[in-house]
Amino acid sequence: MNPKVPIATLERLATYLRFLIDLQAMRLETISSTEVERQTGVNAAQFRKDLSYFGEFGKPGVGYNVVELQNRIARILKVDRDQPMIVLGAGNLGSALVGYHGLREHRFQMVGVFDSSPTKIGARLWDHEILDIATLRESNAQLGARIAIVAVPAAVAQSVADEAIASGIKALLNFAPIILRVPNRIVVRNVSFLQELAVLSYYLAVDAQK
Amino acid sequence: MNPKVPIATLERLATYLRFLIDLQAMRLETISSTEVERQTGVNAAQFRKDLSYFGEFGKPGVGYNVVELQNRIARILKVDRDQPMIVLGAGNLGSALVGYHGLREHRFQMVGVFDSSPTKIGARLWDHEILDIATLRESNAQLGARIAIVAVPAAVAQSVADEAIASGIKALLNFAPIILRVPNRIVVRNVSFLQELAVLSYYLAVDAQK
DNA sequence: TAGATTGTTAATCGATTAACAATC
């Protein structure tokens, strides 16, 4: 059914999901691909093609049922069930992530926060006790998280990632501005606002030229 | 010289820059594209092609001078000069961003933080006083920022973005999980860790099948 | 000079979009 789904498709799927949640809040029953294009800017053929990797979702002449499509996309992305997750690093960013309610709303369940600083270990962060990152292996044997967010400084990100993988983590969301080297079986996604800002900065200058 | 540079190229340029800074810290004088591939995973031809949009950078038979390449990429991305920047929203995420030193290191200069909450306005956040977002237009007339980071809740992100644009902002880094509608001349980049997590979540399930 | 590595052209690969028969 899904022989090599492009990553771009998966990213858009997450966008569609978000959009459908809004439509549902607005009590809309159905939506057509043309209307999706008008409201999100994603090409209508693109939208239909993206969905086609996973089966048939709409009714010709009618469109897509908002609630049904939303549920099916959630199931495809596996965000229809709780996903235990840990955060590595309780600095500014790590703290912000632990306190972010959007995660829970999307069924990502924060089960542990780790840091290496003696002044932080044992302290409370929202409703979590900060754990010693040196105990990651033992702790995650209990917690059973497969997703970890890397929110430590660049200098220690690689070794923290290595430890996380040894502790059973299968997927990493990396906020540190370095390229993590990991085994093939491990999935990594990078979030780099410095990179994003650099791209903005480039376009700012290009536009000014015109 | 640069007739439509792919966005992917610009993103990688930021990665190269980061990598070159590390190389310089390690006192390396030159590097070859093959070595870049070995250390970053980016295909060597890709690396050379990316640079070729902007001129010639290396010496055949020798490679690239680390310091020179670093400087030239910084100039291309315009991160060789201070860029004034504002943050909209002083919640968890906004606060973390304001406190993030990496921004200053990359010449992004935080010049203002805005929020709408009466309990926050006037309070100190690191070395900034939180300003009333209702005064954005007047304030940014003074501050002169062209880049804004949108770190407000989804429900108000669009109206805040509209205000920012009216205040002279030309580029937006959007953390809110919605699609911002903006005029053509405005550049937007989105950072969505919910989206990233959804992609991870998908692959986690796919791998488990195998 | 011989060996290494560049910058660039051409080939390949993959993703986006247009077009349309099928169908509600």
Added chain:
DNA sequence: TAGATTGTTAATCGATTAACAATC
């Protein structure tokens, strides 16, 4: 039935990578 819109095929577009002459 007529009109609308789907799912999918085929055409287009763009990005990645391999190959190689130029050159240090």
